[in-house]
Amino acid sequence: MNNKIKFIVGSAVIIAAVIVLAVQGMQEDSTMSYSKSVSEVQLMGSRARSLSLKVNGSLKKGSIIRNNLDLDFVITEGNSELLIHYIGKDPIPDTFNNEMDAEVVVSGRLAEDGVFNAERIQAKCASKYEADYSSAAI
Numbered sequence: 001m002n003n004k005i006k007f008i009v010g011s012a013v014i015i016a017a018v019i020v021l022a023v024q025g026m027q028e029d030s031t032m033s034y035s036k037s038v039s040e041v042q043l044m045g046s047r048a049r050s051l052s053l054k055v056n057g058s059l060k061k062g063s064i065i066r067n068n069l070d071l072d073f074v075i076t077e078g079n080s081e082l083l084i085h086y087i088g089k090d091p092i093p094d095t096f097n098n099e100m101d102a103e104v105v106v107s108g109r110l111a112e113d114g115v116f117n118a119e120r121i122q123a124k125c126a127s128k129y130e131a132d133y134s135s136a137a138i
Helices: 003-028 038-050
Strands: 034-037 053-059 065-067 070-077 080-086 103-110 116-124
Touching: 034 038, 038 053, 038 070, 038 080, 038 103, 053 080, 053 116
Parallel strands: 034 053, 080 116
Antiparallel strands: 053 070, 053 103, 065 070, 070 080, 103 116
16 A cells, blocks of 8 residues: 555544544533523523523522422522523532522523523632632732
């Protein structure tokens, strides 16, 4: 086999492997979902129900209701609110409780009834991860 044919076959195998990995990655994770704020989801109307979305907002204090494995809560952005029903299997982040102001990112789909069915929750607490400069030498 000459070198030109070996190069073509090798290139085809590499390109096929990259395509297969890319397709599997898109199917397993919602990395291809649209990232929106609460108000943007509400402005999308019925179109939001047809897409896999990541929605970010602030956790409304006191809105978390746990019922066995079910978890319901509200995220807000200004005057806009979105009811979230968590149906995922991942553990809930430690910073996710009714007493803290936390930024939240949820991944999932908006249902017909306007409730967002989240499969993943990411809670951010900026103050928990900030460096402590009070004891640093200047």
